[in-house]
Amino acid sequence: MKRFDKKGMMIYPNPLRDQKVLQKEEILVIKECYCPNGHSLISSRVMFNEFEGLVFKVKRSDKEGLVALTPVLGNKSRITIDVDLKDGEIWKIFCPECDIALPYYTKCECGADLTTFFTNNKADYGSILGLCNRVGCYHATIRHGDELLTKSMLEAL
């Protein structure tokens, strides 16, 4: 069996299997995630099954609200507070604690921006999770040192 254990992320036996949410035996879960100022974006206030959610602020024109994502990569569960997200919209992503904008990492293949979620609390680009800021685009990238995992590679884990 393949093993995978990176700083800030772990492979778990998949607890969602019975619900047919994901059929895979194992899943990749984000356990640590930080803004550039080192505030944790993982919060026990929002639980997805047994996992603490990834919580951040989003802004677009004069609207803003909070979004919680499942930390399970490849799963699309999402909760929004005070905002309605429509597929195709591009939102800017901020730290809910200090309001700093999470930096762009690179362009997404859809033309929007992959936003940088640090999986270390030192704002080190050597270990990051890149998530697209377009609603409905689930493109994700993980960089850890010299390794770069793309969504299709994650799905193949």
Ligand SMILES: [Zn+2]
């Ligand atoms: Zn912050």
Ligand SMILES: [Zn+2]
């Ligand atoms: Zn995208």
